[in-house]
Amino acid sequence: MARITDANLIFAGSEPKFTVELTQTDLSKTLAWYSQSKDKNDAFKYASEFFKKKHKLNASSVLKDKPSTFGFICRIVSNGGILPTQNRIWFDQEIEKIKLELTSKKEEPDNITPVKTNVISIQDRIREKASECIGELEGQIDDLILSQFKTSPSPYGLFHTMNIKDAQTKYILEWVKLKRAEFDEALTSDDEQIREGWSNFTKPQIKKIIAYCDQVILDCQKVSANSINTRKPRKRKTKSPEQLVAKMKYQLEYKELGLTSVKSSDIIGCMQLWIYNTKTRKLGCYNAEDAGGLSVKGSTILNYAESKSVQKKLRKPEVTLPEVLKGGKVFLRNVIENIRAVESNLTGRLNDDTILLKVIK
Numbered sequence: 001m002a003r004i005t006d007a008n009l010i011f012a013g014s015e016p017k018f019t020v021e022l023t024q025t026d027l028s029k030t031l032a033w034y035s036q037s038k039d040k041n042d043a044f045k046y047a048s049e050f051f052k053k054k055h056k057l058n059a060s061s062v063l064k065d066k067p068s069t070f071g072f073i074c075r076i077v078s079n080g081g082i083l084p085t086q087n088r089i090w091f092d093q094e095i096e097k098i099k100l101e102l103t104s105k106k107e108e109p110d111n112i113t114p115v116k117t118n119v120i121s122i123q124d125r126i127r128e129k130a131s132e133c134i135g136e137l138e139g140q141i142d143d144l145i146l147s148q149f150k151t152s153p154s155p156y157g158l159f160h161t162m163n164i165k166d167a168q169t170k171y172i173l174e175w176v177k178l179k180r181a182e183f184d185e186a187l188t189s190d191d192e193q194i195r196e197g198w199s200n201f202t203k204p205q206i207k208k209i210i211a212y213c214d215q216v217i218l219d220c221q222k223v224s225a226n227s228i229n230t231r232k233p234r235k236r237k238t239k240s241p242e243q244l245v246a247k248m249k250y251q252l253e254y255k256e257l258g259l260t261s262v263k264s265s266d267i268i269g270c271m272q273l274w275i276y277n278t279k280t281r282k283l284g285c286y287n288a289e290d291a292g293g294l295s296v297k298g299s300t301i302l303n304y305a306e307s308k309s310v311q312k313k314l315r316k317p318e319v320t321l322p323e324v325l326k327g328g329k330v331f332l333r334n335v336i337e338n339i340r341a342v343e344s345n346l347t348g349r350l351n352d353d354t355i356l357l358k359v360i361k
Contacts, residue, residue, distance in 0.1 A: 018081035024148060027076075027084060031146065034072040043071025050074035055099070062101050065131060067139025069146070070094060087146055089200045130171035133162050137172070137216060141179075141209060149208050156219040166227035169220040176220070177290065180213035214291040221292065241265035249299040250354045254278045257318055261356035269293035272332075272360035273301065274324055276317070279353040283320065284311030284346050285336055301348045312341040324357060332360070 015037075016030050034043075044063060047070060051059040063071070073091055077083065083091055140153035158164075164172070186198040187206045198206065245264040253260045259276065267273055270293050273286040286301050287308040288294050295302040314320050324335060336343070 017079050021082040024084050031072055040068050043068035046075035047071040050078050059098055059102055062098050065135045067135050069139045069142045086200055126167045130168040133164055134175050149205055155216045159223050164223055166224045169223050173220050176213050176216045183209050217290050241268035244268055244296050247298050248296055249352050250350050250356055251352055254355050259355045262359055266359045267294055267296055270359040270361050274358040276355045276357050277353050281317055282311045282313050299350045309346045310343050311346050312336055312339040312343050
């Protein structure tokens with residue numbers, strides 16, 4: 001069991017010190033103490049000192065973008081704390097990432113003062129603000145992991161506190177979509193090296209991180225919507241799902257196999273659309289790019305993940321299609337993969353030979 005040299009230090013206001021391995025409860029309480037008693041500048045100082053003493057490295061240029069939680073954990077380790085196993089694995093991985101980044105980024109000598117410029121463009125300010133917010137979002141992910149996935153961090157609350165505007169959400173969305181793709185690959189990849197690299201997380205834990213990324217996307221969209229409302233631009237009439245699909249081309253029914261297309265307006269906002277081309281006998285599945293779901297413009301499917309939206313030709317459509325129509329989400333995961341045929345990417349275009357088989361919300 002972890003021991004603090006003075007058990008009342010956390011509550012008395014003094015900085016806690018440790019002698020042996022911390023429990024998860026010790027770590028949570030200690031991080032709470034640092035969050036209340038110290039600020040981001042203190043966290044940066046702790047991390048810089050840790051790398052200079054433990055690794056003989058000047059990592060200031062990299063550490064300035066790290067969340068406060070990382071600096072506080074550097075301080076805990078420096079003060080003799082031994083992290084719980086899972087947190088120690090995470091901390092070691094973060095250190096290796098920083099070392100790799102340092103090898104590709106030459107540190108400036110301490111005795112050279114950077115040339116300052118008085119002119120900072122608006123775009124630079126926007127990127128700087130977005131980068132600062134991304135660092136804090138990384139910190140929320142770290143906090144989620146350190147709490148054993150028991151907390152529920154609020155990206156929108158952070159956006160409100162940092163006064164994030166629509167202009168910054170562009171860069172935040174670029175970051176979070178890459179982050180989501182990274183964890184999605186960890187969840188679905190068959191590559192042994194990737195699986196080994198994420199072996200310290202369970203699948204439910206990875207799914208919680210993916211859910212957090214989806215929440216960041218939704219909250220970015222909320223900030224953008226609020227920004228539009230604040231600016232009060234020329235009003236654009238919002239189109240209903242029925243209006244969006246009004247000009248879409250598709251086949252209503254295919255009597256030979258007893259197929260009938262689902263309601264076309266159900267495509268708007270759905271996460272998955274299954275189609276069947278009666279001319280080419282190809283079964284296809286569109287997967288949404290993000291939590292906003294699929295949309296339509298004319299006869300083109302929008303906002304779908306190109307790498308995950310594929311089709312294959314059926315040898316016996318009379319056998320496979322009824323299974324698709326009856327199958328649930330779990331069954332549908334492997335339908336395309338189990339078809340023995342050449343796989344090709346969907347183009348997004350629908351035509352008069354396309355049956356809308358099924359939508360998954």
